[in-house]
Amino acid sequence: MPCWLRRTIGFTLYLAPLAVLLTAWQLATQGAPERQFIFSSPLQVGQTFYDLLLSGELLRHSAVTSFETFVGFVIGTSTGAVIGLSLWYYPSAARIARPYVVAIGAVPVFALAPVIIVWFGIGVFSKVMMAALSTVVVAVVQAYEGTMSVEKRFLRLMDVMGASRAQTFRKVIVPSALVWVVNSMKLNIGLALLGAFIGEFISAERGLGYLIVRASGLFDMATVFSAIIMLTVIALVLTRGVEWLERRVLGWRNNNGAG
Amino acid sequence: MPGRIEIERISYRYPGETRFVLKDISLKLEPGRVVCLVGPSGCGKTTLLNIVANLLAPECGNVRFHDGSGEGRRIGYIFQFDALLPWRNVHGNIRLGLEIAGRKPDDTFDEKVITYLKSFNLDETILHQYPSQLSGGMRQRVAIIQSLMYQPNVLLLDEPFAALDFYTKLTLEREFWNLIKTENKAALLVTHDIDEAIAIGDRVLVMEANPGAIIADYEIRFDGGVGRDPAEVRGLPDFAHYFDQIWKTMGLRRNDRVLKDAVLA
Ligand SMILES: Nc1ncnc2c1ncn2[C@@H]1O[C@H](COP(=O)(O)OP(=O)(O)OP(=O)(O)O)[C@@H](O)[C@H]1O
Ligand SMILES: [Mg+2]
Numbered sequence: 286m287p288c289w290l291r292r293t294i295g296f297t298l299y300l301a302p303l304a305v306l307l308t309a310w311q312l313a314t315q316g317a318p319e320r321q322f323i324f325s326s327p328l329q330v331g332q333t334f335y336d337l338l339l340s341g342e343l344l345r346h347s348a349v350t351s352f353e354t355f356v357g358f359v360i361g362t363s364t365g366a367v368i369g370l371s372l373w374y375y376p377s378a379a380r381i382a383r384p385y386v387v388a389i390g391a392v393p394v395f396a397l398a399p400v401i402i403v404w405f406g407i408g409v410f411s412k413v414m415m416a417a418l419s420t421v422v423v424a425v426v427q428a429y430e431g432t433m434s435v436e437k438r439f440l441r442l443m444d445v446m447g448a449s450r451a452q453t454f455r456k457v458i459v460p461s462a463l464v465w466v467v468n469s470m471k472l473n474i475g476l477a478l479l480g481a482f483i484g485e486f487i488s489a490e491r492g493l494g495y496l497i498v499r500a501s502g503l504f505d506m507a508t509v510f511s512a513i514i515m516l517t518v519i520a521l522v523l524t525r526g527v528e529w530l531e532r533r534v535l536g537w538r539n540n541n542g543a544g
Numbered sequence: 545m546p547g548r549i550e551i552e553r554i555s556y557r558y559p560g561e562t563r564f565v566l567k568d569i570s571l572k573l574e575p576g577r578v579v580c581l582v583g584p585s586g587c588g589k590t591t592l593l594n595i596v597a598n599l600l601a602p603e604c605g606n607v608r609f610h611d612g613s614g615e616g617r618r619i620g621y622i623f624q625f626d627a628l629l630p631w632r633n634v635h636g637n638i639r640l641g642l643e644i645a646g647r648k649p650d651d652t653f654d655e656k657v658i659t660y661l662k663s664f665n666l667d668e669t670i671l672h673q674y675p676s677q678l679s680g681g682m683r684q685r686v687a688i689i690q691s692l693m694y695q696p697n698v699l700l701l702d703e704p705f706a707a708l709d710f711y712t713k714l715t716l717e718r719e720f721w722n723l724i725k726t727e728n729k730a731a732l733l734v735t736h737d738i739d740e741a742i743a744i745g746d747r748v749l750v751m752e753a754n755p756g757a758i759i760a761d762y763e764i765r766f767d768g769g770v771g772r773d774p775a776e777v778r779g780l781p782d783f784a785h786y787f788d789q790i791w792k793t794m795g796l797r798r799n800d801r802v803l804k805d806a807v808l809a
Contacts (some may be wrong), residue, residue: 408786452643537631
């Protein structure tokens, strides 16, 4: 079998579940307006998506949500990573921080949302805070775990060479924990998006969360699905971004060796 | 005399343990000489190296460095599994000791690196590769070069060639042996391989366990002298003679123990 054919077949198989789902959905709702009212249909969603795209409305809301997610993600993840890494440097602080981190991590962000909105208003800023809060705990925990799982032999080498604590931190702890930091980023994309979305869902004037609340109130399921598609797109783009970053900073892992 | 080390009557217990891991260990390391340490697993060989490297403090006894320069101890410590940092390329790893000393690599540094690469039959292009791209033997060579770059007065090696295939091991033993002789370094090498100990050791110390103590001390001499090749001495009649002696020392002790245990039971 020629290579291109095999690749085409592979790609087709990849799309098959989606095609089956869409077809089933379309057939089940075809010519049944009462069902379409509740479930919408792929063709309807496609049409609405296209219209919303042309009117610019979809992109406007997506831009708001992307902005909130991205800025919140960057603030939350970087703050968390810095805290998590520093906890290695100050073990007594780590001991004190542990129960607090566990406690804060156990609080659902959803519960915090009303407080955040009271404190920071219903504008974009409160959603940024929501996204940041949703990500910071995971970032702290992952970065700290990273510093704790540094291989003993690296630390022994630094001791033998007479390295100071600061040198060990810079040359071994941070680079080694970076793998964990990047992993926390992967987890945090979804959490940041969720945080921003919940913020919009509860109270907002813009954003995909707002669009979904408004459209579902009007039983406009096609718009709801269009917004969901955009949420997926945002998550995919951000994931790609983190993967790019991963290749840049963790390139040493990908040089196909034994290690 | 530069780089002479005297280890005097060292005893050690791990914190919170009553059992002595090491009891009354004394030995001397001299420049240009390889001392090999053989002994059963768990007899305290690694612990001893850690004490000499100042990673552990002995309970009694001391480690004296007689270094003409008065710079104190600089240790090169090579582990069984190298500790090359995977996110740094080979050059970055070799530079590590210098960076920690707060200095920048200069021309003489790079010349030195290249000389060492040659003596270990490594190509210069390796400098830009990452540890994961190297074979086990190459990594171990790089680890040795890394430790040589901060001019240690003593090299400690903990089963450095144990994870390598036989041929690579022979090659590395030869390169290592030549290096010790030309650079005039003192070396203490732990191995569980009696063959290896005789082939590259100027002295072989045999340890027993519980508590770790040196029970025999062999001066190894072949007629070949300085030009001897660790791979070739394996065929000499003297070699078999040393092997027998060391094997008996280790085996007899083991049998003694077994007998004693049997009688006590
Ligand atoms: N951190 C530690 N705490 C308590 N006991 C230890 C510790 N490290 C080693 N030991 C004990 O000390 C003894 C000597 O250990 P060591 O690692 O020095 O042996 P070794 O001769 O290097 O053995 P091997 O040939 O297996 O590497 C062993 O009985 C071991 O169980
Ligand atoms: Mg050991």
